[in-house]
Amino acid sequence: MKSVSLRTKLIFSSLILILIPIFSVGIYTYSSFESVLSKQTLATALDRLHQVNINIEREMRAMMNASSSVVLDDRIRDVLDHPPSTDRQTIDSVDQIDRKVLEISTAIITDPVYITIMDNYGNMYTNWSQQVGAYERIRGSDFYKKALQQNGYMTWTLNHPNYISTELENMVTLAMAIKGKSASQNIGMLIISEPVSHYADILQVKNLPYRNIGFMMDANGHILAEDPQWVNSAYPAFLPDLQLKHSSFTAEINGEKVDVVNDFIPLSDWFVVQVVHHKDVFNQIQQIRNIAISTLLLSVAIFITILILLSNMFTSSIRKLQSMMKQVESGNLDVSVDIRSLDEVGWLSKNFNRMVKRLRHYIEREIELERVKENAKLEALQAQINPHFLHNTINTIKWMSIMAGTKNITEMLLSLGHLLNMSIHRGQEEITVREEIDNVRYFLTIQKYRFGDTIQVVEDIDPETMDAFVPKLSIQPLVENVYQHGLFIEGGKLIIRTRKIEDEVVLEVIDNGTGLTSERRKELEEHLSGEGRKGEFSGIGLKNVHNRIQIMYGSSYGLRIGQGEGDLNMCFSIHFPYRRDQHELASGRR
Incomplete structure (x- = not known):
């Protein structure tokens, strides 16, 4: 397996020990900051939605109070129950209605509203200039029919067409049938309307660093919004989650992430919704993140460059020492490392030079000793008597002893010849115990003649x-x-x-x-x-x-x-x- 250099290990270990904590801390910090900011933005949207809800309910309660002031006024009910038959009665009826409208405008509702009171005889009293066809448009409207069905209960209609003139903006209307003395008798209809622009102003939150879209929606899906085109296109994406009266969730609209919070108005069964765009909230943070990443990458590049230079400087002496060791390994002992640093590498280089010098001296000495040893072997070989010649000579002396009849000398020569023959045959390293005992007996025979x-x-x-x-x-x-x-x-x-x-x-x-x-x-x-x-x-x-x-x-x-x-x-x-x-x-x- 290919080895990894110390320089490479130093670079990679430094990168791992330094860059991983930096990136980990950066990612954790950004994620935590993004999560905290998202929660704070959502909390702000909830507070803002609550305030919008309060303002809308205030407007609606003012209209409810105005309606109560009308339907509970016996004079108004008397006018509706007894339509005028003369011009004088007509003027009195109009005067009576005008005083009531003035009372409502000054004491109950401060904002401009359209008040309409109708009887069952074709008479209509308003605080707006009646135009041709207005009476028929009102009687043919959905809110009029719904009010008749509710039989004296208030009905609210969101963002319906203007009944005064089709060229004017849409309205938000409270309508209710006016009861006579009998609870089953409808003597007229009260209609109080406001332009939708007033509610759109309430829904719109200004001076925010990001886009915030608000809208209202009734149970029939009618929507009142400051940006109707965007709401109509995005509305189906989060419609299922709006079934809850109070909720907050995240949705994706046209590939863009948004936070949605909604509240409920019990008076009218309407939803009030606020939508916050993630892109706008985190735009500045993402810019800061991009700048931080660019700065970090530049710093990492500079750090790696400096690290490589420093590692080269620190490991150059080690690489030089390694090169010299490879030469020694290949058999070249005429090397010397010139490293004069006062650190551990300098100490290693000095000891390496001393070691190579001693090794070279030792090898030269061993070569000389080997040469002397070979000469000594040659001299010993030259001085050595051929053991086979000696064995043959002993055999000759043995036969001479036998012929001379000297039994003791013959026995001793036989034993000595056997021992000499045993020592000459060196190829056979093992013998039986029987043969070894016989050999000992021959030796003891010689010793007996030597020592008695x-x-x-x-x-x-x-x-x-x-x-x-x-x-x-x-x-x-x-x-x-x-x-x-x-x-x-x-x-x-x-x-x-x-x-x-x-x-x-x-x-x-x-x-x-x-x-x-x-x-x-x-x-x-x-x-x-x-x-x-x-x-x-x-x-x-x-x-x-x-x-x-x-x-x-x-x-x-x-x-x-x-x-x-x-x-x-x-x-x-x-x-x-x-x-x-x-x-x-x-x-x-x-």
Whole structure:
């Protein structure tokens, strides 16, 4: 896998540790601010809607009070119940109605309204100039018919055509039938109307930094709005949510998000609605956001540039050191790093130069030692006597001894020839215990002629171990060590024992020599585990035996030093796996 440079890691980690928190905080702040502003805008719209609702109800209550003043006035009912039959009565009736209208205009309704009182005989009293066809237009209007159906209850009609003149603006009208002395008798009709412009002014909120559209709607879907064209196009989008009397929600109109709040006027069963455009509310915030993002991106670009420059400056020394290391790895030791900074990299470069210098010196020394070693081997080879020549010479002397009849010399030469032959054939590393015991017997024969027959040799051989394979020349060094260091007293005794313990073969050499002190025993154990000198025979010593066994069979096997039993002082034992086939590998041992 391709490695990632320290410079790249430094850049990316800095970007992650710095930019992610900045962007996260920015996004969280903007989202929180947008949410708070949206809630505040919605709360403001609700307050404004409540105030609009109060103002509309005030106008409607004034019209209700005016209607009550008319329908409860006995003089007005008398005029309607007894239509004038003479000019004088007509003038009196008109005068009576005018006083009532003046009373309403001065005491109840301050805004200009159209007041119309009609009887059932075709007479109509108004505070506006009657025009041709006005009487018929009123009697044919929906609000007139609805008032007749309500039989004395008030009816409200929103944004209907002007009955005075079709060229004038629409009206908002309160209409109710006037009852006589009998509750079942209608003696006339009261109609109080206002121009819709007055309500549109109430719905319109000025001096706002964003668009705010208000409208009113009755149960039949008639709408009074300051922007009728927009409301008529957008109205179907939020009609289902307007079924609640009091609600606030968010809708999407022509791909634009808006907040809608609505209230209810119980007097007339009308809805009052305010619509706030998100785009206008958040326009300035979005501009600030765009400026902040642009500034942040520019700052990030500058930051990345500075970061790259700084990382190059900080890692240039490391890259130079890395380049020198690659040259050393390829075998070029004639390199030196020239970094003089007083930081960790400077310290590394100085130590690198010293290390390369020492390595170069060490390799040169090893080359020289190898050359000296090869020369020494050559000299040793030149001085070495060919062991085969020596073996053949001993055989010649042996036959001469046989011909001379010297039995002792012949027996000694036979034993020496056998041992020499065993050491010459180095290709065979393992032999059977039987062969190894025979080899030891030849060695003991030579020792008997050298030192005399002063040591009693006892063999305790387990027949089951005779065919087991052991390393060649493994017992002989132990027996030789007994002759060299046993320091026997009179009646010296040497026991050679073989045993099979579970899946191991143990070869023991036990003697009754003077034994070892604890210090000497410790030195011998350290000698086996560390560097020790070889034995005097064929270059094979105790340590050699121990190391060969561990190399061949594992660290759990080898030579061990123990205490003999009874009058026996020393016990050297060799442990190795039990194998009757030379090519058999004990499970888990090798």
